[in-house]
Each structure stands twice: as C-alpha cells, then as structure tokens.
Amino acid sequence: MMDEKDREIIQLLQDKFPLVSEPYKEIGDKIWMDEVSVISRIARMIQDGAIRHFGPFFDSKKLGYIGCLAAVNVPSDRVEAVAAVINKFDEVTHNYLREGVPNLWFTVIARSAERREEIFAQIKKEAQIDEIMTFSSKRTFKVRVNV
Amino acid sequence: MDSKTKKVLSELQDGFKLETKPFTRIAKELNITEEEVIDIIKNSLDSGIVRRIGLAVRPEKVGYEENALIAWQVSQDKVEEVGEDLAKMNEISHCYERECPPNWSYNLFTMVHAKTEQDLEQLIEDIKSKHNLSNFKVYRTQKEFKKTSMRYFND
Numbered sequence: 001m002m003d004e005k006d007r008e009i010i011q012l013l014q015d016k017f018p019l020v021s022e023p024y025k026e027i028g029d030k031i032w033m034d035e036v037s038v039i040s041r042i043a044r045m046i047q048d049g050a051i052r053h054f055g056p057f058f059d060s061k062k063l064g065y066i067g068c069l070a071a072v073n074v075p076s077d078r079v080e081a082v083a084a085v086i087n088k089f090d091e092v093t094h095n096y097l098r099e100g101v102p103n104l105w106f107t108v109i110a111r112s113a114e115r116r117e118e119i120f121a122q123i124k125k126e127a128q129i130d131e132i133m134t135f136s137s138k139r140t141f142k143v144r145v146n147v
Numbered sequence: 148m149d150s151k152t153k154k155v156l157s158e159l160q161d162g163f164k165l166e167t168k169p170f171t172r173i174a175k176e177l178n179i180t181e182e183e184v185i186d187i188i189k190n191s192l193d194s195g196i197v198r199r200i201g202l203a204v205r206p207e208k209v210g211y212e213e214n215a216l217i218a219w220q221v222s223q224d225k226v227e228e229v230g231e232d233l234a235k236m237n238e239i240s241h242c243y244e245r246e247c248p249p250n251w252s253y254n255l256f257t258m259v260h261a262k263t264e265q266d267l268e269q270l271i272e273d274i275k276s277k278h279n280l281s282n283f284k285v286y287r288t289q290k291e292f293k294k295t296s297m298r299y300f301n302d
Contacts, residue, residue, distance in 0.1 A: 002209065010204060017200040019185050021168055039165045042202075050208040053296045055162035056188075056197045063196060063299050069245065069256070083292040095293035098216060098286035105216060105286065109297045133248050135256065139227075141242040142234035143198070 002050060005031065009041055013054075015144075060109050066116055067109045069135040072127075073102035085127040089119050102133060148196070151179060155187045156197070157300035205294075206240075211260040213267040213287070218253030219274075220282035226255060229278045233257055238270055253284055 008031045018026040024035040031038075045051040060067050074082045079097055086095050086106050095106040110116035120132050148156075158173050166172060170188075174181040191197040206214055221229050226244055233255070234242045241258040261267035274280065 010202065010209075013202050015199040015201040017163075019170075019188055019200075021171060021181060023169065024167060035167055039167070043165050048208065050204055052203045052205050052294065053162055054202040055296075056156065056159050056191075056200045057203070058156075058160075058297070058299055059195050059198045060297060060299070062194070065297070065299070069243075087293045090298070092293060093295050093297050095291075096216075096288055097290040097292065099289055100284060100286045103289075106293070133251065135245040135247060135251075137243045137245050139230065139244040141230035141244070142239065143243075144240050 002045070005033065006041055006045060006050075009038060010045075010051075013042075065109050065111060066113055067107060067137065068116060069105065069107050069137070070120070071102040071105045071133045071135070072123075072129050072131070074104050074127075074129070078127075079104060082127040082129065086123055089123075091115070091119055151177070151183070152187050152191065153300060155184055156191060159188075160296075160298055160300055162296075203296075206260045210262055213261040213264055215259050215267060215288060216286040217257050217259050217271070218284045218286070219255040219257070219280050220252045221255045221278075221280065225278070229280070230255055232278070233274065236270075238266075252282065 009027065012027050012030060017023060020026055022035065024038045027033075028035045028038045042051065042054065046054065072082065082104060083095055083097070086092055086104070089108070091108050091110050093107050093109055095104070097103060098105055108116055108119055110119060120134070123129065124132060154177050155173060158176070163169055164172075170181045170184045174184045177184070188197070188200070192200070219229070230242055230244055233239050238260055239257050240260060241256070243256045244254055245256050247254055259267065259270060261270055271283075271285065275283075
C-alpha cells in the first residue's frame with residue numbers, strides 16, 4: 001500500500017525529474033528523506049505496478065510517427081483471441097476491452113501511414129475481422145498519463 | 148536528430164535505472180560529459196521531442212478504480228472551448244478531437260478516471276450540464292490487454 005510519502009514522491013516526479021547530477025538527493029531534500037529511501041520507494045512502486053513507466057515520454061508526432069486510435073467489435077467468446085492477435089504488434093501500445101459497442105479499443109503508433117495500413121490489414125486477416133474503425137487525432141488538448 | 152542525442156534518448160527510453168547518479172553513468176558509457184547528457188535532455192524537452200520526464204502511474208493502482216473512455220458529440224464551433232476546458236480537469240488524462248468514421252458522431256474523446264462509480268456519474272453530469280452536451284458514449288474499462296510505452300529507438 002502507498003503512504004503519504006509515496007504520494008509526495010509521485011507528485012514531485014510526475015513531470016519534473018530533476019536534471020541534476022544527483023536527482024534523488026534533490027527529491028529527498030524536499031521531503032526530508034535520504035536518497036536511498038527515495039530510490040527504494042520508487043523501486044517498490046514499480047514492483048507493485050503502481051508506477052508503469054519512469055523516464056522520458058516522447059512525442060510520437062515530432063519523431064515522425066503516426067498515432068491512431070482504433071476499435072473493433074468482437075463477440076465475447078473471441079475477445080481473448082482477437083486481443084492476442086492485436087497485441088503481437090510492437091506498434092500497438094494500448095489495448096483495452098470496454099463495455100459497449102465497439103468493445104475492443106487499441107492504439108497504433110506507426111512509422112508511416114503505409115505501415116499502419118499494413119498492421120490493420122494483418123489484424124483483419126489473422127483475426128478474421130471485417131471492419132476496424134479508426135479515429136486519428138485532429139487536435140490534442142491534453143495528453144498526460146499520470147492521474 | 149544527431150547521433151549523440153539519439154544515443155542518450157535510446158539509453159533512457161526504457162526508463163531510468165534506479166541509481167544515485169544516472170547521468171554520470173550514461174555519460175561514461177557514451178564517452179561524453181555529464182553536462183552534455185543533461186544538455187541533450189534539456190534540448191529534447193525544449194524542442195518537444197520529449198514531452199516530459201517523470202513517471203506514469205496505473206490509475207487503478209492508485210485508487211482510481213473507475214476508468215472510462217467517453218466520446219462526446221461537440222459542434223465544430225464549440226469543440227475548442229470544450230476541449231480546452233475538459234483538458235484542465237484533473238480527472239481527465241487524455242483529451243483529443245478526432246477524425247471520425249462516417250457513421251460516428253462523437254468527435255471529442257476523453258479518458259476519465261474516478262475513484263468510485265458515483266464519482267464517475269457525477270463527473271459526467273457536471274460535464275454535461277456545464278457544456279450543454281447531450282450526446283455522448285461511455286466506454287467503461289473492463290480489461291487491460293496491453294499498456295506499454297512505445298520504443299522509438301532500436302538498440
């Protein structure tokens with residue numbers, strides 16, 4: 001379980017990792033904790049799964065990649081199998097089963113539009129899906145993965 | 148992107164190793180100075196290649212059990228105002244205007260995180276009444292099949 005100090009560390013590290021020689025010492029100084037304790041708390045939260053990623057977050061567009069949200073509607077008895085096909089691609093970063101129609105939602109980050117279409121075509125073929133709905137972003141108002 | 152930048156970002160893409168002096172170690176490995184490593188990271192933040200450096204939590208592990216994708220139908224003349232306002236909410240982690248397929252009319256996509264079912268319902272009510280939105284779809288998260296960070300640099 002997380003305590004108050006864990007929450008303070010998360011708050012401090014959410015988007016401002018100190019770009020100094022001894023970053024954990026700087027964090028520790030702010031919350032009256034030595035750097036070894038800061039590091040071991042972060043290690044524990046990574047181990048627990050509370051922290052999913054700890055490092056840089058890249059802007060895929062600026063790196064020349066094309067991101068896209070996609071959705072398919074799959075009968076419940078085929079969800080696991082279809083999800084497994086979708087998950088095989090390194091370019092698929094998120095894949096969620098959701099209540100509603102369509103029910104399987106995933107994101108693709110591809111090097112090019114051609115590669116993206118290739119991924120969709122392969123998913124359709126291998127998972128025997130007729131239609132993939134695609135929702136490419138027009139405008140980003142917010143992207144923060146750190147509630 | 149120059150080769151030094153590529154090497155530094157590549158070194159960091161899988162996340163920080165938990166060590167007291169991360170940049171000193173990277174500098175040694177790449178045979179450059181620690182100042183150079185830090186400058187490269189700062190420049191990548193300035194140019195926007197790196198959006199931020201820090202951590203991402205799993206909402207459901209930190210008390211946010213009710214997570215939903217909610218897509219709203221917002222008219223073109225209001226989408227900027229509504230999008231910017233929803234982006235300010237702590238409970239909303241992602242907010243995009245998206246291109247929609249022909250048979251789909253919900254153009255503003257939000258990821259909403261709440262501690263309880265009741266909180267989620269309340270949030271939806273608040274957004275509905277504040278922005279006068281009546282058409283929307285709620286897709287509650289049932290199961291996570293995959294959630295990773297993209298690896299942009301190949302070793």
